[in-house]
Amino acid sequence: MVCALGIEGSANKIGVGIIRDGEVLANVRRTYVTPPGEGFLPKETAAHHRDFIHQLIKQALKESQLQPKDLDVICYTKGPGMAPPLLIGAIVARTLSLLWEIPLLGVNHCIGHIEMGRLITGAVNPIVLYVSGGNTQVIAYSNKRYRIFGETIDIAVGNCLDRFARIIKLSNDPSPGYNIEQLAKCGKNYIKLPYVVKGMDVSFSGILSHIEDLADPSKRRNKRKKAEITVEEPEYTKEDLCYSLQETIFAMLVEITERAMAHCESNEVLIVGGVGCNERLQEMMRIMCEERGGKLFAIDERYCIDNGLMIAHAGAEMFRSGTRMSFEDSFVTQRYRTDEVLVTWRDD
Amino acid sequence: MEILKQGAEGRLYLGVFKGEKCLVKERFIKHYRHPELDTQITRQRIKAETKAASRCQNAGILAPRILHTDLNERKIYMEYFGEAITAKELIQRVVADHSVETAEIVLKNLCTQVGTIIGKLHANNIIHGDLTTSNILINPKSENKDFKEYDIVFIDFGLSHYNQGAEDKGVDLYVLERALLSTHSEQPYLFDYMLEAYRKKCGKDEGTIVAKFEEVRARGRKRTMIG
Incomplete structure (x- = not known):
């Protein structure tokens, strides 16, 4: 029996979760919300995490009705992510580990997402689409590693959505992506956007610059072109832009997932990561799966969006399979690829 | 049907x-x-x-x-190539049937041929767009299907286009490298052999294309991957 406490703070969420043998005992989270038109910066995000981490840990312990002595391992996010917020989680985890004399374990953030998704949905060996603010990857397990078959060659899908939300000044509460999703529901007209798929890889930066120009032609970066245009350009509504952006980029994601399914001869898909709780993306993926006799596994925002529980769960699996970490190795790293982790807890 | x-x-x-x-x-x-x-x-x-x-x-x-x-x-x-198998299957068969050293020698030969063809594609400004070992067919020449002598046939040109630029060729190579590393992770040498043969056939822009390829690769590595 492994009982683990996990701390996640790689981006603008700070979360604490407690899990005991796959049973969720606590999962609490705070999000650092910036004003419309602004993104979250490392320093301010770290300050936010510093302010809330103590009360979150107390709250998690209270909800789980456990004492520190009941815990077997303290887990924290080792990377990838922004360094200052990551450090808050690591420092608190180290302190707790020394204070309570409990082993410490650093967890790869992406692995946390995958293992959480597998636990909640019961998917055994799916193709994983991991979509969030910083990551866009199509992953499949083979021979003790989660291998990356496809990914973005420039910015992540969530980054593309967040930045577009900033341009049209959408609220960041609860998240920019959620607000785009709501506006998109009212969109009617499909506006043609670039569609960029390269094998199992995708690219979003060209789409973002294109839609930036559509949303605000006055800021068009190519000034020479602007001078030539004399005719009035059609005005696009925010709703239609959101709708078209979602339709285009989600179609790209579904396409590369399908390509990975055909390449790996797999029939199951699991969507994880913050963008994964978008219902339109889930719907599109479900239709694709049905059209090829496959099955979709998706999870809701409690487990999809960054949370402490996923770090606790992945850490517990590592701990159970014998992984240990010395105190000297309890650093954080901004770059930590999914395929760097040796998956000791899976035998298939 | x-x-x-x-x-x-x-x-x-x-x-x-x-x-x-x-x-x-x-x-x-x-x-x-x-x-x-x-x-x-x-x-x-x-x-x-x-x-x-x-x-x-x-x-x-x-x-x-x-x-x-x-x-x-x-x-x-x-x-329709009824007798053909994919390069992915052939690589897996070779690995299963031979010792590690022999497999590398056999696969080096295959990779050199594949690299040469990709070089020819690019020299003719054909960008495949989805280079994976699933999209390369191995069609046996002889009747006994032992795959000792074979033709290499490229398929699935749906994502292909015509482009002279080094950027698209570099991305094409990057897609191939990534596909090889994820699909055949135990044989990390495959891409190197392909690239070696590729460089000899890809035409006069060899230097620029390889430099572009390195640049595209660096873009992937530099990405911070937050959250």
């Missing part, structure tokens, strides 16, 4: 065209996509596939002959 399998883009059937046994690829309507986007993509890809086939033929590169296309029915009728 007899359905062979459902690939990434459409369904494959075994059909007959003017008395010739052929493969029918139907890019059926993808209901998850917006209808306008779906029609646009499907037309683009069918056209790309037929264009690339004739370009390959002119360049002396083996690709399935296109017998007939039907944009309204979303179908392409093309040459």
Whole structure:
């Protein structure tokens, strides 16, 4: 029996979760919300995490009705992510580990997402689409590693959505992506956007610059072109832009997932990561799966969006399979690829 | 028509065209996509596939002959290689049947040939767009199907296009490298052998293309991957 406490703070969420043998005992989270038109910066995000981490840990312990002595391992996010917020989680985890004399374990953030998704949905060996603010990857397990078959060659899908939300000044509460999703529901007209798929890889930066120009032609970066245009350009509504952006980029994601399914001869898909709780993306993926006799596994925002529980769960699996970490190795790293982790807890 | 399998883009059937046994690829309507986007993509890809086939033929590169296309029915009728297996299968077989050292020698030979063909594609400005070992067919020459002598046939040109620039060629190589590393992770040498042969055949822009490829690769590594 492994009982683990996990701390996640790689981006603008700070979360604490407690899990005991796959049973969720606590999962609490705070999000650092910036004003419309602004993104979250490392320093301010770290300050936010510093302010809330103590009360979150107390709250998690209270909800789980456990004492520190009941815990077997303290887990924290080792990377990838922004360094200052990551450090808050690591420092608190180290302190707790020394204070309570409990082993410490650093967890790869992406692995946390995958293992959480597998636990909640019961998917055994799916193709994983991991979509969030910083990551866009199509992953499949083979021979003790989660291998990356496809990914973005420039910015992540969530980054593309967040930045577009900033341009049209959408609220960041609860998240920019959620607000785009709501506006998109009212969109009617499909506006043609670039569609960029390269094998199992995708690219979003060209789409973002294109839609930036559509949303605000006055800021068009190519000034020479602007001078030539004399005719009035059609005005696009925010709703239609959101709708078209979602339709285009989600179609790209579904396409590369399908390509990975055909390449790996797999029939199951699991969507994880913050963008994964978008219902339109889930719907599109479900239709694709049905059209090829496959099955979709998706999870809701409690487990999809960054949370402490996923770090606790992945850490517990590592701990159970014998992984240990010395105190000297309890650093954080901004770059930590999914395929760097040796998956000791899976035998298939 | 007899359905062979459902690939990434459409369904494959075994059909007959003017008395010739052929493969029918139907890019059926993808209901998850917006209808306008779906029609646009499907037309683009069918056209790309037929264009690339004739370009390959002119360049002396083996690709399935296109017998007939039907944009309204979303179908392409093309040459069928019944005996062929994918390069992915061949690599897995070689690895299973031989010692590590022998496998590397056998695969080096295969990779050199594949690299040469990709070099020829790029020298003719044909960008494949989806280079993976699933999209390379190994067609045995002899009757006994021992795969000692074979032709290498490139397939699935749906994402292909014509471009002279080094950027697209670099991305094409990057896609290939990534596909090899994820699919054949135990044989990390495959791409190096391919690249070695590629450099000899890809034409006068060799230096620029390889530099671009390194740049595209660096873009991937530099990405911070937050959250």
